Amino acid sequence: LNPEARAFDASFEVLSVEEAVRVTGRYAPLADAVRELIEATILTEVDGGVVDNARAAIEGVTESLRQRTRSAKVSYRVDGRxxxxxxxxxxxxxxxxxxxxxxxxxGGRCWSEFVLGLAYEGPPGLVHGGVSALVLDHMLGEAASEGLSKARFTGTITVKYLRGTPLGPLRSEAWIERHEGVKVFARGTISDAAGVTVEADGVFIEPAWARDGQ
Structure with missing residues (x-):
């Protein structure tokens, strides 16, 4: 195993671009359908018989998908990323x-526009604060690692909630502020149409195995 695989107790399989397109093309629509199911489950008020039938159908589908699975410790790489x-x-x-x-x-800068629906609710109509932290941790990590091209992991992250973040369409931006040795300092925000709702500062660390191959 290479140092990265040892650090994560994982194995990495290299996929061609064509293989990656095939894999995501097959399984991403399934995940989309489950997202729709999650929201329907949150909102449904159907009677008990419909719920029982739905549960039985879902359990059956779950068992069919478990007929063939990959190891949870297998991760994929495409073009070195x-x-x-x-x-x-x-x-x-x-x-x-x-x-x-x-x-x-x-240059260590990235952005994303996305929609957070009912599955991510905290207070009524607002995004859960932990979900905002999740988004910003990832976005700052993307910036600090320059698009996941370099091994740099969260050391600390500080999140400041300026106001409630409404469910719906949002935008996040993140960027590198400076480097200090093996540390990268990054900042980021989440915004709605009216402006920034959450901001974060993070310190990301290059691990020893990435610095010296040990």
């Missing part, structure tokens, strides 16, 4: 991820 299918923020095959699509501008 991670393809985080199960990531809680950006994993296109993870139904609990919005998912966020991150656009890199270069």
């Amino acid at each position: 991670p393809l985080p299918l199960g990531n809680a923020a950006v994993g296109v095959c993870n139904p609990i991820a919005p998912p966020i699509v991150v656009h890199q501008e270069g």
Whole structure:
């Protein structure tokens, strides 16, 4: 195993661009359907018989999908970068991820526009504060790692909530502020149409195995 694989107790499989398109094309729509199911589950007021039938159908589908699974410790890479299918923020095959699509501008700066629906609610009509922190942790990490091209992980993150973040369409931006040795300092925000709702500062660390190969 390479140092990264040892650090994560994981194995990495390299996919071609064509293979990655095939994998995401097959399984991402399934995750989209489950996201729709999650929201329907939150809102439904159907009677008990319909609920019982739905539960039985869902349990049957779950068992069919378990007929063939990959190891949870297998991760994929495409063109030398991670393809985080199960990531809680950006994993296109993870139904609990919005998912966020991150656009890199270069120079340690990135942005994303996305929608957070009822599955991410905290106070009525507002995004849960922990979800905002999740989004910003990932966005700052994308900036600090220059698009996941360098191994830099969250050391600390400080989140400041300026006001409630409404459910619906949002935008997040993140950028590198400075470097200090193995530390990268990054900042980021979440905004709605009226302006910034949450901001964060983070320190990201380059691990020893990435610095010296140990």
